[in-house]
Amino acid sequence: MSKILAFTRFSLKDLIVTTGPAALAVAAACVLAYKLVDPMPPRTVTLSTGQENSAYEVIGKKYAQALAKHGITVKLLPSEGSLDNLQRLNSGNADIAFVQSGSTSEDEAERRGLTSIGSLFTEPVWLFMRDKVKANELKQLKGLKLNLGPEGSGVPRLFRQVLEANGVTPADFTASALENTPATVELLEGRIDGLVFSSAPDAPLVQMLLMTPGIKLFDFTQAEAYTRRLPFLSHVVLPRGIVDLGRDLPPHDVHLIAPTATLVARDDLHPALEDLFVQAAAQIHGGAGWFQHQGQFPSPSYTEIPVAREAARFYKDGPPLLQRYMNFWLANFFERMWVLVVALGALILPLSKVLPPLYVWRIRSRVFRWYGQLRAVEQTLADAPPEQRDAVHAQQLAHLNDIEDKVNQMSIPLSFADELYGLRSHINMVRQRIAE
Incomplete structure (x- = not known):
């Protein structure tokens, strides 16, 4: 046998x-093909956000919740702001961060290996002052005490450009560099005349200051002119009564200048994570708001930083086909293993x-x-x-x-x-x- x-x-x-x-x-x-396509993204990613009680901090938590549904842990790093976030990206201390438009240039971004996941929302420049301060034009800020925020936020650099366009130099006023929360305390106590920061309207400090008696919001009546002089800015209008219709706050339309918040990543961020972040951005920022229409954001526009390939594909074709019918990990594996x-x-x-x-x-x-x-x-x-x-x-x-x-x-x-x-x-x- x-x-x-x-x-x-x-x-x-x-x-x-x-x-x-x-x-x-x-x-x-x-x-070799498995190494090249690298189908499995890391389980942890570092997101550099912003100051305490800022819109960046609030929105960073929303991203952490969105990615946690797919088993990704988002480590949130508080920062002073946009410039601080850029430094962290350049040094490798953060994988992805919120960056304000105008904080860098296209050539610098390409040289540093940075890519944009997309523009998220406009974040107006809010200049809050005490009611007794009589200033309807920026040139009338001379001699006042203003808090411009820490240098890492990017706002001081931006606001100095705006002031220079009005013939106001740093020597014409007293500037402090407190973070937003302690600066708000100083303003309410009357120890400074005004504070300036850039943030989305749903930031807790913005909401609080808009409804605080004795505090007024500066009206940039020449906002359209600023957008022509500084292309990274846009002109937005805070409509009358949008804060509180019953109290008619604000009592008139307020013109504001606004850079755009952008989600910026290192070019070595795993493509699958880029895809998850842009999908989360569509869920978080896709609705209508005070300064945006339904579906206006996220967008590949309004940024000087080159858009990442996975993000560009999302803006063109929407979410990957397989992810519409199966969980992220399985769909990502099949999509990337075609190689x-x-x-x-x-x-x-x-x-x-x-x-x-x-x-x-x-x-x-x-x-x-x-x-x-x-x-x-x-x-x-x-x-x-x-x-x-x-x-x-x-x-x-x-x-x-x-x-x-x-x-x-x-x-x-x-x-x-x-x-x-x-x-x-x-x-x-x-x-x-x-x-x-």
Whole structure:
């Protein structure tokens, strides 16, 4: 039974020897493709946000909640603001951060390896002052005490540009660099005349100051002119009564200048995480607001930083097809492993045509090598001198019997049995010639 099975089963040894190198090549290609596509993103990502009670801090928590649904932990790092976030991105201390438009340039962003996930919302420049301060134009700020915020926020740099356009220099007023929360306390206590910061309207400090008696919001009546002088700014209007319709707050339309908040990432951030962040941005910022229409944000516009490839694909085609029908991890794996499928196809298709003939040749070579032995026996008989012919014949006959004995012990698949029986008949034919 063991011999029958030996003749009927596949020759595993020959199959391994034949396909082994090819299998190793395919495995190496799979490993290389897996490394290249890097289908599994890290489970933790660092997001640099902003100051305490700022819109960046509030929105950062929303992103953490959105990505937590997919098993991604977002580590939130408080910061002084936009410039501080840029420094963290450049140093590698943050993977992604909120950055204000106008904080950098396109050339600088490309040189630093930064990409935009998209513009998220406009964050107006809020200049809150005490009611007793009589200033309707920025040039009337001379001699006042103003808090411009810490340098890392980017607001001091922006507001100085605005003041310079009005002929106001830093020497014309007293500037402090407190963070927003302590600066608000100073304003309410009357120790400063005004404070300026840039934030979304839903920031807690903005909401509180808009409804605080004795505090007024500066009206940038020349807002449209500022947008022409400083292209990274846009002109927005705070409509009358939008804060509180019953109390008619504000009592009139207020014109504001506004940079745009952008979600900026390092170019080595995993593409799957870029995709998750832009989808989260669509959920968080896609609605209508005080200064935006439904679906206006997130947007690839309003930013000087090049848009990331995954984000650009989202803005063009929407969420990936597979993620609409299966969970993030499984969909991401299948979407990114198409490179592996291509690599396998490029190897398996030609190998499927080469390996079967190699297997057949290896099996037949085990039979054909004995034909070399038979040819050697015949050549020895032909070259034997007449006086030694009897001895040579006896010697070669013994050699022939040894060949036949080894051939009878040879195991080959049943589909090649005709080769084996042909060899045995040829051995018998040579034996008959010796006998004759």
